[in-house]
Amino acid sequence: MQRNPLSLLIFCGSLLLSGCGQTSSNNSIDHAKAHAVKSELQFEQGKYQLLRDGQPYFVKGGGGSGDMQLLKDSGGNSVRTWSTENAQQVLDNAQKHGLTVMMGLRMGKERHGFDYDDKQAVAEQKERIKQEVLKYKDHPALLIWAIGNELDLFYKNTNVWYAVEDIAKMIKQLDPNHVVTTVTAGVDKAKVQLIMQRVPSIDYLSVNTYGGLEALPQQLFDYGYNGAYLVSEWGPTGHWEVPKTDWGVPIEQTSTEKAASYRFRYQGGIAGAPDRALGSYAFLWGQKQETTPTWYGVFTENGHPNEVVDSLQYLWTGQWPEHRAPSIADYTINNKHALDSIHVKAGSINKALVAINKNSADKYQINWEILPESTDIKSGGDRESRPQPVTGLFEKQGLDGSLDFRAPGQSGGYRLFVSVLTEDNKVTNANIPFYVDAE
Incomplete structure (x- = not known):
C-alpha cells in the first residue's frame, strides 16, 4: 500500500491521542464544538x-x-x-x-x-x-x-x-x-x-x-x-500455530507463557523497526470465546486483567506495575503436561497440580473449571459459542494448588481450566486438554 501511486505499502493500526473537543455533562461529544484532529x-x-x-x-x-x-x-x-x-x-x-x-x-x-x-x-x-x-x-x-x-x-x-x-x-x-x-x-x-x-x-x-x-x-x-x-x-501464539494433542486439539499457552511471548514479539516486530513501525494494537483488549474462553482476551469473563496486561504496561512505559499478577511455574494432570497428550479413564480419580509464583501477591484464590472441548470452531475471529461446564466432579481442593477430580463419564475431549485471582483482582490462568477414554 502506498502514500501515493509510487509509494510503498505501509502497515497501520494506529490511533491518535485526542485532546480536542468538549464533552457535555453526559460525557458525549458536543458536536457543535467538536472538530477533527488531523x-x-x-x-x-x-x-x-x-x-x-x-x-x-x-x-x-x-x-x-x-x-x-x-x-x-x-x-x-x-x-x-x-x-x-x-x-x-x-x-x-x-x-x-x-x-x-x-x-x-x-x-x-x-x-x-x-x-x-x-x-x-x-x-x-x-x-x-x-x-x-x-x-x-x-x-x-x-x-x-x-x-x-x-x-x-x-x-x-x-x-x-x-x-x-x-x-x-x-x-x-x-x-x-x-x-x-x-x-x-x-x-x-x-x-x-x-x-x-x-x-x-x-x-x-x-x-x-x-x-x-x-x-x-x-x-x-x-x-x-x-x-x-x-x-x-x-498477541499469543495462534490456535492454528501451536502443537496439538494426539486427538488433534491445540494446546494453549499459559498466561505466563503468553506474557513472555508478548514481550519477545514486541521487541522484534515493533520496537525492532523504529524507522518503519508506527505502533500496534495488542489483541484482545477484552474477552471472547475463540477456541477457548481464555485464548486471546487479556481479561477474564469477570473483567479481571491477566498478567499480559502487566507485560503491556512494561512495554509501553518501561515500568512494571506496583502490584503484579502471579505467574504459573508448572501445571500437570497426573504428573503429565499438556504436550504429553493426557488420557484418563471415564469416572477415574485424577490429580491436578499447579505451581504458582506469587510475585507481589500476598493472597490469592484458585478456581477450577472443566469444559468439554469446543465443537463450535470458526475462522477469522467469527463468533463462537462457549461450551457449558461439567459440574460435580471436584473431589478435593488443596491449599498447595492441588485438585483431585473425577473424570467425566462420557468419553471425549475436555479441558481443565485453572485461574489464580489475587486480592488486587489480577489473574493468571491456564488449561490442560485431556481425553476421557471409555471404561
Missing part, C-alpha cells in the same frame, strides 16, 4: 512517523474497547474497532479517557458469501461506508479509518483490492484529516505486491500477525516493501 504520515530523514495534530504519535493500542481507564493507566493511547457498531459510544468514551480510535469500516468477505464481481453489491457497500465516514469524520478522537479486516483470509477473488482502492479514494475526498489503511491476515509476497499495485490510495497497510510477528520487518523487506507499517493485531 493525522498524517510523515517520511523524513529515512524515518516514517505518524503525526497527530503535527506531533509524533506512536500507537500503544489495545484491540477492543474494554476498560479504557486501565488502558490509559497502563500507558496505552489508542483503541481499535472492527466496525462502526457502537461507534459513537466508543469514540466518546475514548475522548473522555484521552485515547484515540482506529475505526473499522466493515466490508463483506468472500468467505461469508460476498461477491466482489457483483457490481450492485459493491456499490451499495461503498454507499454505506460513505455514510459512516460522513457521520464520524469530525470526531476529535478519530485517528485512522481501517477499510475491512482480513478480507484476504481464504479468498480467491482478488478484485476485492479494487473495491478497497475505490473506498480509500472516496475517503480521501470526504475526509482529508485522517489517514486510511486496510488490514490483512498476515503477509505473503503475492498479496503485498497486489496491494501495492491495486490500492495506491491508502496511506499504509495494517497487518494482523501472531506467532510470526518478530519476523515481520524482514518479511516485508524480502517482499519488496520498505514502507511504514502498523501491527493491527498481535
